[in-house]
Amino acid sequence: MTHPDRPAAPPLPAGTLESLRESVRAGLPRAIAELSDLVRIPSVSWDGFDPAHVQASADRVAALLRELDVFDEVIVDRAPGADGVLGQPAVLARRAPSPGRPTVLLYAHHDVQPPGADSEWSSPPFEPTLRGDRLYARGVADDKAGVMAHVAAVRALLETTAEPEIGIVAFIEGEEEFGSRSFGALLERHRDLLAADVIVVADSDNWTVDTPSLTVGLRGNATFSLTVSTLGHASHSGMYGGAVPDAMLATIALLATLHDADGAVAVEGLRSHEQEVPSIPEQRLRDEAALLDGVTPIGRGALLHRLWAQPSITVTGIDAPSVQNASNTLAPSITVKISARIAPGQPAAEAFAALERHLRAHAPFGAHLTFGAIDLGEPFLVDTSGWAVDEALAAMREAWGNEPEQVGVGGSIPFIAQLAETFPAAQVLVTGVEDPHTRAHSPDESLHLGVFQRAILTEAALLTRIQANRVE
Template sequence: MTLDDRPTRPATPADLLDRLRDSVRDGLPAAIADLSTLVRIPSVSWDGFDPAHVEASAAEVARLLTELDVFDTVVVDRVEIPGAQGVLGQPAVFARRAARGGKPTILLYAHHDVQPPGDEADWQTPPFEPTVIGDRLYGRGAADDKAGVIAHVAAIRALVEATGDPELGIAVFIEGEEEFGSRSFGALLAKHRDLLAADVIVVADSDNWNVTTPSLTVGLRGNAAFTLTIATLDHASHSGMFGGAAPDAMLAAVRLLATLHDDDGAVAVEGMRAHEQSVPAFDEERLREEAALLDGVRSIGRGEILHRLWAQPAITVTGIDAPSVQNASNTLLPKVSVKISARVAPGQDAREAFEAVRAHLEAHAPFGAHLAFSNVDCGNPFLVDTSGWAVDEALTAMHEAWGEEPRLVGVGGSIPFIAQLNDTFPDAHVLVTGVEDPDTRAHSPNESLHLGVLHRAVLTEAVLLARLGGAVELGAASRDGE
């Protein structure tokens, strides 16, 4: 489906739209204050960081949801990570209110955990001290994804203020470990399936075309991440005495990793496939600006840039365990471990892609190097069914809130749990929205949120909730859940 051939939907009544606009505008200072409170909590979900901060973040989210006074239940819960006996995942927050009058139920997802800040010297402001500079709020999690949490909270506030107690059913799932692989996500889904069941699922964890044009994400790459250990020696040896005859692990690793890409930088692994799809125009200059390419550095891969980002596989070495330059000695290393992140194009199973990468590495191991694979984590890609009525409703709400035609886009990053949501609730319509923009720098130093985007994202969701709650006659398909 394209924007040109989607069915025309009746507009939201002007008086209701005005009330929603007023409520969202008047509530924006409170929303920014609530977001700032969340950003001050360093809720990094990775091992090695204090889990008490994630617990504090979950408690604050639960407080915000409880104070809306619309939910029948608000619960904070954590469950055992599958395959890790006795190890609990990070706390997630759940809420639900029952639908009335035959109205549908909408599930609102976001996550309250964040990435590590990295080197604080790379930040222009303290990472966990929210700071407004111009029209942007800086801080770790200010956009990814605590702004998603606040978009849900603020939209519900505006809806209640503009329409009173809604008949729409609303469920909320605010996860606490999305940035660390959603390890207990499946177990949480299984335990709270009835609490989360919905007709429409909104995942507020994506981005927008720019700060004035909204996007609905309809395609996501999957991921296959793992640790690879390359070993060549039983113990370290003197590089002067044995270098030139005994192959060290670093040499083997460098040569092996180089085989993953061809001379253009495209993935050279047989069995990793691309997805055929058309993409909007996106020139090299925009890539250069948004990805911060240095002068003289050219892009990698082949084909349209957005096809490379949305629909082709990618492989990145994201970490390496080896002596630092400061601690380097004249030694042949016996083994080297690297973290590899493979992005999987829509249409290919992530486990199949991992096996293709494994087979490639084993076939190209130089000098007889020994390879070991561990910490394998696979998440499937996802394609949204754009023929569903809820997609039309989301696009209509975006247009009414932003005053611009929204874009249907793909995303190069991965949100593997969306495929799990779809498997658990196969009849639900999945909508992937977000509050990010090309300058957000999610996961990087100086992450920030454009406050105008937050304003319009909240209004979009408030309009969508109002429409699903009966403000507009949506037609038989949506009433019947078809």
């Protein structure tokens, strides 16, 4: 990763960091209590889950923002997605800057992933439970702690700076976990309200619980369903097996062409991004991802290059006869869900076209292919040349007492590319409250409370730095 060779941002005025640190420390129990209340609302944004919970969660977030008493307006709004269906409620708030002062937009999302089976959780998914340094619950880290980091950081700013002159915008989305379908419409409708010079996206990871990260690269994604068909109807596998190709055989043979013997992606036209990455011991990957004894990593090149800068392809679901219902028949068609990650630098549509080309060219026995539910998200590379990155790195050093890592992330936050497109002059900072043991989206998701405190202090210091240093 690049390290800026510009001079470091100026230090905070004497005593300011200490005041912020004390304010954040004193406010932490309240922030954890408010986070816990928010987490108890099961705001799953997916189809098939009660949208009343997402509405309740939006209302709760709006109340938290109003209580700050800093915004000129706080609104809850829903906009239609591209399919015309009304999206989940987002919360938007704006406080205008004094003339010549910059505006900072604080983004997080208040919706969560489905919890999965209760039996896989060590404590109920929507009852925040403290074990050791960590608070466990669905959404406690991703991303309700992001919401609360914003609230608590603004509170600390207000406690330590009498009359802040910077503009502050909050944009707390309600369907990030369901593909941000109405994000574009919300941006369009509230363009003036959301306009900002710096955008802080608090929805990412930290290097460890002791070392902060600024995320400067994100992979994009292409997900789609693929139906492989070979027969007009099912047939007896004894009478016809051996001469008639069933869809299962064709699907297995086709999917096997996506990777080579090392498990590296073998699709022509899917590109990697040239970049340097820190090196990590294989054991770290093994521990974080829980590889079983004897199971080897896949792919080639530095481990973090594989995760941050190379494409990946995962088959995440399959609709086929279940083992229990398996009769002796040749299946006429099989549907799979494919989730591909796209390296920074490659447009999502180009990557999908490469995948489609590969699959059509490799369909065995003339099998028919149908593609559906295509969902594309753009990768993103942060422009690290602006002053906001310097201020953010300085704030991280102050809050954590450790040199931050500039990292890539294998996951995708496609709306960041949309934000950058709508506000091309804005500087984007991707921060977060997660750490390698958070298990976002999985059972036993958790938040490290030390990381939470340091993330709040980082953001409070960042806002205070911009207030102190950035006069045009």
